[in-house]
Amino acid sequence: MKIFIDTANIDEIRDMNKLGILDGVTTNPSLIAKESGKDFEDIIAEITSLVDGPVSAEVISTDTEGMVKEAKELAAISNNIVIKIPMTKEGLAAVNQLSDQGIKTNVTLVFSANQALLAARAGATYVSPFIGRIDDIGQDGLRLVEEISHIFAIYNIETEIIAASIRHPKHVKESAKVGSDIATIPYQILEKMFKHPKTDEGIEKFLADWEATK
Numbered sequence: 653m654k655i656f657i658d659t660a661n662i663d664e665i666r667d668m669n670k671l672g673i674l675d676g677v678t679t680n681p682s683l684i685a686k687e688s689g690k691d692f693e694d695i696i697a698e699i700t701s702l703v704d705g706p707v708s709a710e711v712i713s714t715d716t717e718g719m720v721k722e723a724k725e726l727a728a729i730s731n732n733i734v735i736k737i738p739m740t741k742e743g744l745a746a747v748n749q750l751s752d753q754g755i756k757t758n759v760t761l762v763f764s765a766n767q768a769l770l771a772a773r774a775g776a777t778y779v780s781p782f783i784g785r786i787d788d789i790g791q792d793g794l795r796l797v798e799e800i801s802h803i804f805a806i807y808n809i810e811t812e813i814i815a816a817s818i819r820h821p822k823h824v825k826e827s828a829k830v831g832s833d834i835a836t837i838p839y840q841i842l843e844k845m846f847k848h849p850k851t852d853e854g855i856e857k858f859l860a861d862w863e864a865t866k
């Protein structure tokens with residue numbers, strides 16, 4: 653499973669990118685809003701200059717024409733831009749047009765397998781089921797990723813699944829087990845994934861034993 657980072661923060665992207673673990677970046681309007689005082693397109697341009705893989709930038713318009721217009725402007729920033737489009741009828745009409753023009757799309761706010769199937773048929777490059785937000789309403793987000801993965805495999809659908817709205821390291825491991833192509837992970841959760849108390853304990857013991865030989 654590939655790893656994307658879910659952030660618009662340049663320091664976080666730099667920090668993880670230097671480890672060679674990042675395959676891409678996803679942003680959304682809420683993440684961009686956290687980077688106060690910075691221009692949206694400047695942030696996206698800076699991210700694309702740091703990361704070779706796909707960088708998702710989301711449109712704000714809700715009508716097809718507006719989404720397509722924004723998408724073309726964003727796509728002109730760099731050839732690794734992916735346009736994030738909300739999962740609506742208007743959004744899928746935009747995905748269809750953008751796909752015909754060779755512009756990659758990530759259909760976001762996917763909460764059902766039928767939505768994922770429709771997005772894929774419209775020509776989406778990626779679909780993003782939101783695991784954490786599904787768990788929030790007492791349903792099973794991972795089960796949705798599993799269903800989409802199963803359906804896409806049966807019909808050889810090339811659209812890739814991005815497990816999104818990841819809230820803890822277990823979401824990452826379970827997404828990998830149910831066949832998600834990608835997980836987009838916040839910085840704080842990536843940080844947790846490095847750690848294990850037995851690793852820390854082991855290092856401490858090795859160093860103590862080494863010191864004792866002196």
Ligand code: E4P
Pocket residue numbers: 658678679680760780782784785816817818836
């Ligand atoms: C996906 O691309 C979104 O940016 C993201 O995963 C949303 O997650 P949230 O539910 O934590 O806002």
